[in-house]
Structures are given as C-alpha cells and as structure tokens.
Amino acid sequence: xxxxxxxxxxxxxxxxxxxxxxxxxxxxxxxxxxxxxxxxxxxxxxxxxxxxxxxxxxxxxxxxxxxxxxxxxxxxxxxxxxxxxxxxxxxxxxxxxxxxxxxxxxxxxxxxxxxxxxxxxxxxxxxxxxxxxxxxxxxxxxxxxxxxxxxxxxxxxxxxxxxxxxxxxxxxxxxxxxxxxxxxxxxxxxxxxxxxxxxxxxxxxxxxxxxxxxxxxxxxxxxxxxxxxxxxxxxxx
Amino acid sequence: xxxxxxxxxxxxxxxxxxxxxxxxxxxxxxxxxxxxxxxxxxxxxxxxxxxxxxxxxxxxxxxxxxxxxxxxxxxxxxxxxxxxxxxxxxxxxxxxxxxxxxxxxxxxxxxxxxxxxxxxxxxxxxxxxxxxxxxxxxxxxxxxxxxxxxxxxxxxxxxxxxxxxxxxxxxxxxxxxxxxxxxxxxxxxxxxxxxxxxxxxxxxxxxxxxxxxxxxxxxxxxxxxxxxxxxxxxxxxxxxxxxxxxxxxxxxxxxxxxxxxxxxx
Numbered sequence: 302x303x304x305x306x307x308x309x310x311x312x313x314x315x316x317x318x319x320x321x322x323x324x325x326x327x328x329x330x331x332x333x334x335x336x337x338x339x340x341x342x343x344x345x346x347x348x349x350x351x352x353x354x355x356x357x358x359x360x361x362x363x364x365x366x367x368x369x370x371x372x373x374x375x376x377x378x379x380x381x382x383x384x385x386x387x388x389x390x391x392x393x394x395x396x397x398x399x400x401x402x403x404x405x406x407x408x409x410x411x412x413x414x415x416x417x418x419x420x421x422x423x424x425x426x427x428x429x430x431x432x433x434x435x436x437x438x439x440x441x442x443x444x445x446x447x448x449x450x451x452x453x454x455x456x457x458x459x460x461x462x463x464x465x466x467x468x469x470x471x472x473x474x475x476x477x478x479x480x481x482x483x484x485x486x487x488x489x490x491x492x493x494x495x496x497x498x499x500x501x502x503x504x505x506x507x508x509x510x511x512x513x514x515x516x517x518x519x520x521x522x523x524x525x526x527x528x529x530x531x532x533x534x535x536x537x538x
Numbered sequence: 539x540x541x542x543x544x545x546x547x548x549x550x551x552x553x554x555x556x557x558x559x560x561x562x563x564x565x566x567x568x569x570x571x572x573x574x575x576x577x578x579x580x581x582x583x584x585x586x587x588x589x590x591x592x593x594x595x596x597x598x599x600x601x602x603x604x605x606x607x608x609x610x611x612x613x614x615x616x617x618x619x620x621x622x623x624x625x626x627x628x629x630x631x632x633x634x635x636x637x638x639x640x641x642x643x644x645x646x647x648x649x650x651x652x653x654x655x656x657x658x659x660x661x662x663x664x665x666x667x668x669x670x671x672x673x674x675x676x677x678x679x680x681x682x683x684x685x686x687x688x689x690x691x692x693x694x695x696x697x698x699x700x701x702x703x704x705x706x707x708x709x710x711x712x713x714x715x716x717x718x719x720x721x722x723x724x725x726x727x728x729x730x731x732x733x734x735x736x737x738x739x740x741x742x743x744x745x746x747x748x749x750x751x752x753x754x755x756x757x758x759x760x761x762x763x764x765x766x767x768x769x770x771x772x773x774x775x776x777x778x779x780x781x782x783x784x785x786x787x788x789x790x791x792x793x794x795x796x797x798x799x800x801x802x803x
Contacts, residue, residue: 406641409649409652410646410648410649411648412646412683414641415643415682417642417643418641418642418643420642421640421641421642421643422640422641422642424642425640446682
C-alpha cells in the first residue's frame, strides 16, 4: 500500500454507463406520491418604508394543475408576510406554527414582533425538521426597527437577510432579469412593477409556474393586496 | 395550638384566616436584615448598588459578589439570602439565552422581569418548597426600543418597574432619600455619573459607623458610557464618588449643627 492507494481504489470503481433519469423535475422529485407542490415563482423586494411580495398561483400534482388560482402569500402578523414554495402541506403547516408563535409573543411582549423574529422562528422549524420538510420560504414585512426587510429561508434551513429575494422553480429563469432590473433604494412603484414583470417572465418559461400574479404591498399604514389576471401579464420588452 | 390563627405559618400553600401567607412574609423579613441594595434609573442609564457587609477580616473583598451580569445588556443585584439569589441569577441567564435562541432578538426588559417573577412566584405555591429569601434588582436595556429600565423582583413573586428602588436593611430611609432626587420628572433627572455619587451618598448616610459592620460597595451600570452593556462602575470612579459622598454628608451635618446653635441663641 503506498500513499496513492486511495486514489487507485477510486479509479477502479465501475463508472455508471448512463445517467438514469427518473422523469421527475427537481421540484417534484422529493415529494411523496400524491403530494401537492407549489412549483413556484415567488419574490420580495423591500423599499423605503415597506416591502412588496409577489407569487404566481399554480399548484400542481405532477403534470396536473390542482389549483390555478392558489394564494402562496400568507400573512404571519399585522405587518409580516411570507411567500411559500415547495410542498403546499409543509409550508401551510409551517406558516400556521409561526403565525401561532408570533401571536403568543405579541401578547407576552405587548408589542408587534419584528420581521427578524418571524424569520428566526421559521428558520428554527425548517432547520430542526429538515429531514421531513420540503419548504423554501421568503419572509418580508415592515417593523419599526428595520423598516422594510426581506429574509430568505431556502431548503436546508439557513436564514439570510437579503436586499431582495426570489425563490421557487421559476426563479432560476429570471435571475438575470431581476439582477438587471433591481437597484438599491427603489420606490414602492418601481419595486411593485419589478415584481410583476419578473414573475410574468418566470411564468412564461417555467412549466410549473402560471395562472395569475398575486402581490401584497406591506407598509406601516397597512397591507394592499393586488392581482394581475393571466391575460394581462406585463410580459415582453 | 397556642392561640387561634397560629399554625398557619408552616406552609406557603395555606392562607391564614385573614388572608395572609406567613411563609412569604417571613421570606421578606429575611431580605430586611440583609445589606441595602439600591437601583436608580437615570437619564442615560441605570445604576445598581449593593452594600456588602464584610463578615470577616480575612475575606477577599471581591468574593461573594452581589451584582451579576445576566446578558450583555442586563444585570441583577441581589440582597437577602445570597445563595437563593444566585439561583435567581442562573434562572435569569437561562431565560435570556432561551429567548434569544427562540426569537433571535434580545429579551425585552419587561419580559425578563416578568419571567423571573414567575419563577420566584412558583416557590410560593407549593407546600414542599420554600420561598426565596431574596430581592433582585434588574437593570436592563432593550436594543429594539432603545429604552433602559429598572425592576425589582420580591420574594412574593411580584415585579414592579421603578425610577428608583431599594431593598434590604436600609430600604425605608433609602426610599425617602431616592424620592428627594426627583428622578421621575424629566426636568430633574440626573445622569449616571451623578447617580453613582448619589447612591454612594445614600449608602454612607444610612451606615452607622461603629454600630454596623464594615462593608464594601458594589456598583454597576447599564448606560450610554458602557455602550449599553452591563459593566461594573470603574473602581476609580466609585472611590471618587465615595469621597464626595463622605464630604457631602459631613458638610450637611456641620450645617445642621450650626442651625441648632442658632436656635439656642
């Protein structure tokens, strides 16, 4: 045995003749049979004094669209919202838990919880149950400490504060587009337009994103929901 | 039984016929015999101060501390049964780290006080437990709201928020002295440096040389100067404050004796 023994052993291992594809997309591969997936496009952009969150509305079981007008934006507290992607069941359960914890905390402290706290609670649930979950969420909202802020919690349960966030299967198609459209210190109007435009483009390319666009603008003064019908998407130059 | 109503002080799980829980009152008595502890909320921070009696000449002055750091932004001063107090300190530390672990932010001052009080209160509910013979003064800062606060947790399990508070042997006269400072009005509020001097003055004023045991002053603060962290007041400054306090008390006594002479004339 010389010092290269390990390498030699590796090289002797038989190489696979061809890669076996299971016929499933990356989004649906980890789902249980019959589980609903929000093969999704979600995003959030903060602006001075608030944040805009947006999502498409497609929920699918494999190739079948189980719901074409679903709502992937969930309210966690007065000024804290969440975009869900991954398993519909898992993300619904997670948001229910976080909503419950936040309402308890608000009562104990006597003040509105921060977006950071909401993201931290979600991260704990996602990280500690990572083996049993398929959930990637974006949390955004307004609080007196950070004003508008966005936190991304992808599959493994990391929690990162971001200048903006995109997620879901459709997001891969629009990284370049959003990078070119985003700039620091966008106005509410600019951020809202950017979200609708980017999600339209993702919906056009991604087979598991589609339907309508749902958005919410979160500000200290309140939340404004809006939707863009599927025949009026701001697609194209 | 010796008389009607006696026998109700054996357990904190029983009320007396006139609605008192004697074991809890006895626990408060345990605090009343211990060194005076003072807390003062100033314009730019909170100051804690404890008179620690030196029971033995061979004692290392810095041993058996009465002021403990709970979290970066909060500290607790204890008086009464010191060992009971240390148990409270441990619990307070646990509450702080638990909160931050779960919610990702520092525990708000009010929540820390309330949770510590709940812990103390639990020991007044069961027949198999003994209430705490300790009062704890909690000084803390909340980075979220940028507010500082002072609370006191008593053996009965209540916690109140104060501008100035006192526990231990000299608490009654100390409270009158604290009230004279008028720190509850924004226009007469003082800064922490002045607060340290005033607390040193009160402790020395109440201390009777010869009658009371020699003591060591423990002082800490959570203030702008300490970057809102709980830190011991610098030794040099405590020394300076004590010198000022002694001089101030002396001058006042001279002034009073002069007045007395005038009255006689």
